[in-house]
Amino acid sequence: MRKPRSLTPLFFLLPALVLMVPFVIYPVLKTIYFSFFLNGKFVGLDNYRHVLLSSDIINLERFPTKSPPWGSLINNIIFIAIHLPSTIFLGLGLALLLRKEEVKGSSLIKSIVFLGMVIPMIVGGLITRFLFEQGAGVIPSVLGALGIKSLDITWTAFPQTALFAVILGSIWIWTGFSMLMYSAGLASIPKDYYEAALIDGANKFQIFKNVTWPLLKPITIVVVAMTLLWDLKIFDIVYVATGGGPGGASMVLALQMWDYFARELNYNYAAVVAVLLTTLTLIPAMWLIRRRE
Amino acid sequence: MSMPRYKLKRYIVSNAIAWTVGIIWLIPFLGVLMASVRPYNQIVNGWWHLHPFTLTLKNYVDAFNHPMFPIGVGLRNSLIIAVPGAIIPLIVASLAAYAFARYSFPVKNYLFAFIVLLMALPQQMTIVPLYFLLRDMHLLNTFRGLILVHSAWGLAWITFFMRNYFSMLPTDVEEAARIDGASDAKIFYKIVLPMALPGLISAAILQFTWVWSDFFLALVFLQDPSKYVATQRLPLLRGQYYVNWGVLTAASIMVMVVPLLVYALFQKYYISGMIGWSTEK
Numbered sequence: 001m002r003k004p005r006s007l008t009p010l011f012f013l014l015p016a017l018v019l020m021v022p023f024v025i026y027p028v029l030k031t032i033y034f035s036f037f038l039n040g041k042f043v044g045l046d047n048y049r050h051v052l053l054s055s056d057i058i059n060l061e062r063f064p065t066k067s068p069p070w071g072s073l074i075n076n077i078i079f080i081a082i083h084l085p086s087t088i089f090l091g092l093g094l095a096l097l098l099r100k101e102e103v104k105g106s107s108l109i110k111s112i113v114f115l116g117m118v119i120p121m122i123v124g125g126l127i128t129r130f131l132f133e134q135g136a137g138v139i140p141s142v143l144g145a146l147g148i149k150s151l152d153i154t155w156t157a158f159p160q161t162a163l164f165a166v167i168l169g170s171i172w173i174w175t176g177f178s179m180l181m182y183s184a185g186l187a188s189i190p191k192d193y194y195e196a197a198l199i200d201g202a203n204k205f206q207i208f209k210n211v212t213w214p215l216l217k218p219i220t221i222v223v224v225a226m227t228l229l230w231d232l233k234i235f236d237i238v239y240v241a242t243g244g245g246p247g248g249a250s251m252v253l254a255l256q257m258w259d260y261f262a263r264e265l266n267y268n269y270a271a272v273v274a275v276l277l278t279t280l281t282l283i284p285a286m287w288l289i290r291r292r293e
Numbered sequence: 294m295s296m297p298r299y300k301l302k303r304y305i306v307s308n309a310i311a312w313t314v315g316i317i318w319l320i321p322f323l324g325v326l327m328a329s330v331r332p333y334n335q336i337v338n339g340w341w342h343l344h345p346f347t348l349t350l351k352n353y354v355d356a357f358n359h360p361m362f363p364i365g366v367g368l369r370n371s372l373i374i375a376v377p378g379a380i381i382p383l384i385v386a387s388l389a390a391y392a393f394a395r396y397s398f399p400v401k402n403y404l405f406a407f408i409v410l411l412m413a414l415p416q417q418m419t420i421v422p423l424y425f426l427l428r429d430m431h432l433l434n435t436f437r438g439l440i441l442v443h444s445a446w447g448l449a450w451i452t453f454f455m456r457n458y459f460s461m462l463p464t465d466v467e468e469a470a471r472i473d474g475a476s477d478a479k480i481f482y483k484i485v486l487p488m489a490l491p492g493l494i495s496a497a498i499l500q501f502t503w504v505w506s507d508f509f510l511a512l513v514f515l516q517d518p519s520k521y522v523a524t525q526r527l528p529l530l531r532g533q534y535y536v537n538w539g540v541l542t543a544a545s546i547m548v549m550v551v552p553l554l555v556y557a558l559f560q561k562y563y564i565s566g567m568i569g570w571s572t573e574k
Contacts (some may be wrong), residue, residue: 104308210307
């Protein structure tokens with residue numbers, strides 16, 4: 001580490017600051033500012049009270065006993081509750097399976113699963129719609145052929161199924177991420193650890209529980225945090241697959257913010273949703289930062 | 294080849310599970326491909342029905358030259374934005390990353406933690422004030438405006454990524470050059486940047502594909518249909534009376550083929566970028 005030589009580090013940092021201050025930092029502060037105003041007048045926490053207690057965000061009249069819409073915050077939470085464990089276990093399972101020498105073409109399978117990470121999310125959302133379209137799509141047709149006629153429908157068009165279509169499509173898109181991370185993590189575990197465990201007479205399950213899983217913990221933290229961030233920010237897929245509908249049944253916070261801004265032209269309410277969304281992302285973000293120390 | 298029975302059983306089970314998953318993950322792509330190269334009436338009841346099977350490129354032509362939202366123009370617009378949208382933040386963030394990797398200065402650790410925090414920031418948190426700012430700067434609805442926003446937005450993660458990369462490089466060549474009297478700027482671009490080339494390639498291709506794939510920022514800042522980027526045009530190609538899956542899937546393929554090609558050509562850099570960006574050394 002070099003000692004500071006006059007203003008040299010500032011010279012290196014300056015271009016980044018020139019871009020970041022007006023285009024990232026100032027807008028963040030201004031969004032917080034906007035969230036306390038309505039039609040140019042300071043209203044304190046009124047916007048927060050109005051938006052956060054509205055049925056757009058949490059619809060307690062319908063959740064959980066009646067059919068959706070349940071509110072965008074509830075939808076984000078349901079999304080996380082299904083998507084996070086599914087992608088983690090699928091990704092870990094695939095990483096464990098595809099590392100075996102006996103699996104032929106494992107790198108090809110890895111590439112196929114990883115494709116979801118490479119394509120634009122708007123395309124992923126369109127493919128999700130296509131998958132769940134009655135007639136043209138695979139999933140309703142397969143379920144219909146299996147005799148489940150109630151699901152042989154266009155999933156994105158019905159409040160009971162729209163959110164789940166988006167979640168299933170997102171599992172297809174995102175599993176490649178945790179698979180990639182766990183594959184890299186598994187490759188970094190020294191072989192002698194396993195050999196030592198085998199000599200001690202440990203069975204496969206014990207080896208996984210006592211050797212593999214603890215050593216993968218740093219990877220798991222990153223995967224969980226990144227997946228949480230991705231789930232909270234989900235936008236493109238919902239926008240193109242369901243538009244948040246029908247009737248708000250698959251609305252999520254990021255899209256709700258856009259809805260207030262572009263459709264209702266109320267940028268103050270939009271700012272409140274943005275602040276709420278950002279506050280939620282701080283949880284996994286702080287978790288990642290604290291882990292550095 | 295002879296194999297003990299228990300081994301054979303394990304071999305079959307492992308391969309069966311792995312390939313079932315692989316095929317399930319491939320089917321959506323297969324459906325898109327099939328729908329894109331066949332006429333509408335052959336896919337509307339399921340692209341897996343193979344009789345009759347007519348191969349046609351009409352959907353691609355129709356999507357490329359769509360009367361309202363031609364994807365061809367969108368692809369050009371996307372390229373005009375994504376190339377500078379990758380190069381500008383790469384240069385700017387590399388400079389900043391070098392400061393974090395090699396110098397000590399006041400508030401350095403706080404500033405770096407702040408940058409990590411910015412990586413988690415939802416774009417929703419900036420767009421309202423940015424919208425007014427770009428409007429006042431007469432940059433709304435211009436490629437330059439969107440390039441600026443993408444550049445600023447890419448800085449946080451590229452700074453983080455390149456700082457990790459620089460930290461792994463040995464410093465002895467730099468020290469030797471310094472003793473020979475080379476300036477900091479010269480050391481940076483003559484010695485450090487060439488050594489960091491693999492990292493720069495990873496950052497460049499990831500930022501390029503992310504800008505190419507962006508939908509939200511384009512949606513906010515480009516309102517003139519002739520300026521729409523490719524991703525922005527996709528949802529608009531639905532067709533009026535029915536969802537025209539032929540045109541939609543053909544357009545989807547044209548939009549995703551660019552990041553897929555980048556991935557195929559630079560797989561090693563792409564993967565190490567993905568891993569290095571989300572983990573840390």
